[in-house]
Amino acid sequence: MKLRVLHLPKWYPNRYDNQDGDFVARHIAAIAQTSSADNTLQSAVVFAAVARGPLPALIDTEVDLDGSVPTWRYYYRARFTGLNSLDRLIKLFLWLICVGRGVRAVRRHWGGAQPDVVHAHIMLRTAMLAWWLKWRYQIPYLITEHWTVFLPASTQQLGWLRRRVATLLVRQAAAFTPVSDDLRRALARLGGTNTRTVVIPNAVDTDLFHLPNELQVRYGLLNVAAFNEQAKNLSGVLRTVAQLRAKHSALDFRLRIAGYGAAEKQLHQLATDLGLLADGTVTFLGKLTSAEVAEEMRRAKAFVLFSNYENLPCVLIEAQASGLPAVATRVNGVPELLPEDGSRGLLVPAGDEEALAKALLTVLQAPRGRFDAQALRAAATAQFSYPAVGAAFWRVYQQIKR
Structure with missing residues (x-):
């Protein structure tokens, strides 16, 4: 037909x-x-x-x-x-x-x-x-x-x-x-x-978003989002990272943020006030192409999305196709991407910065094999x-x- x-x-x-x-x-x-x-x-x-x-x-x-x-x-x-x-x-x-x-x-x-x-x-x-x-x-x-x-x-x-x-x-x-x-x-x-x-x-383009090569070392956190504070609550992520850095200085809490939008100036100022830019804890990457985002996905150890509300975020699907576990809020369509069994990442309540900090610690300290990159990618390919x-x-x- x-x-x-x-x-x-x-x-x-x-x-x-x-x-x-x-x-x-x-x-x-x-x-x-x-x-x-x-x-x-x-x-x-x-x-x-x-x-x-x-x-x-x-x-x-x-x-x-x-x-x-x-x-x-x-x-x-x-x-x-x-x-x-x-x-x-x-x-x-x-x-x-x-x-x-x-x-x-x-x-x-x-x-x-x-x-x-x-x-x-x-x-x-x-x-x-x-x-x-x-x-x-x-x-x-x-x-x-x-x-x-x-x-x-x-x-x-x-x-x-x-x-x-x-x-x-x-x-x-x-x-x-x-x-x-x-x-x-x-x-x-x-x-x-x-x-x-x-x-x-x-x-998601699973040809573009794929696993890193076996020798590539993954480190730090990644966030990709529009700079819309009402929805994305990036300020909550910045405050949480500042708290973790102060309490766990031996761990790598570097956060790379890709995106642009109305709250960009506000978020840069908050990161400066928290001392996150001076020592390179936080890096603002600006607007990236899809290929550049895919490269960031292969470099990071965990993805973080602390939204107050969402639909079905493409960035979480891209992370899964890249074998990247996520920490995200239990809002709207997000649990459809991150099941409660924790196999693809961890869910936290919206606005709960203490829960976010605990979940980020868990994911970043997870033993090798806790999150199966191949299984993450297979699920993304089958569905998305x-x-x-x-x-x-x-x-x-x-x-x-x-």
């Missing part, structure tokens, strides 16, 4: 940030890779977003036909009147214009053919357009959801109307594929249920590799089109 799938992502790598929505790009790459051998599936991406810089016109277009998935990106101006409510309406109108142009461009690329399936990645507007295409052209749609805004700690940000629309869109979809069971339960509590719900996790995730989506597509 041959299928044409139109992908509509809310977030996607773009000219301003090549890592924005990279988890969506991985899903799409996994789907394309799975079907490339026998050419059973044609995919295309249409993405539109507010420009973060000057544009030569009201709308600017980028078309990429050289990659495995033809992609149309559109950028539109951010401000028009200076009145926020009016500008929001104008931007929504421009988003619709851009995506409409993209859909028509995809049809021309496919020789006039309509998509067989519309795949909306992250609600709301992408799924609303998918719903309209279903109503207008009888094209089924599915929704893949990643957004932490649907988790209990964040739903107040949506408001009643948007929560209601989201649940209706999920119920009207031909399939719903949240990336974690925790997110599935969160949407269900809001009323967003679907008889064809399949949890399909985030994907491109072939595994792409095949899971392909099965859902086939069910939709039967």
Whole structure:
């Protein structure tokens, strides 16, 4: 069976940030890779977003036909009147214009053919357009959801109307594929249920993220995260490392932090105040490429993620593919990656810096063989590799089109 799938992502790598929505790009790459051998599936991406810089016109277009998935990106101006409510309406109108142009461009690329399936990645507007295409052209749609805004700690940000629309869109979809069971339960509590719900996790490139060579010595801690204090609580990690360094000076508590974001200046200052930069205990690496992150994963002895809330963190999957045990908080989808038996790492309560310190000591002092790197990688490959995730989506597509 041959299928044409139109992908509509809310977030996607773009000219301003090549890592924005990279988890969506991985899903799409996994789907394309799975079907490339026998050419059973044609995919295309249409993405539109507010420009973060000057544009030569009201709308600017980028078309990429050289990659495995033809992609149309559109950028539109951010401000028009200076009145926020009016500008929001104008931007929504421009988003619709851009995506409409993209859909028509995809049809021309496919020789006039309509998509067989519309795949909306992250609600709301992408799924609303998918719903309209279903109503207008009888094209089924599915929704893949990643957004932490649907988790209990964040739903107040949506408001009643948007929560209601989201649940209706999920119920009207031909399939719903949240990336974690925790997110599935969160949407269900809001009323967003679907008889064809399949949890399909985030994907990791297991060719890029792999075990170190046998002679490579692993040392210290690694954190890779957006510098978003409300979610990631990097300050708690810094305070814990400072405490451990003071009490256990003989152990190696060097922490390398990769990432960028709004709290970057604040976190640099905290690390300075704690004396963590002067002696090299903490190193801020800045924004790294995926290849550079993979190299850091192979160098570290343990990964640490002290988030207040999460969905299904790609960094934990990447760590497992690299044979790297983790210490992370017992929140949302994280226990789906780190089972309670401790075979892949240790879980601690969110915000409990004493528990974090104890767990980090345990992992860093663990005897050789306590965490089986080969078993960690095998589990990641079986569940989260491109072939595994792409095949899971392909099965859902086939069910939709039967």
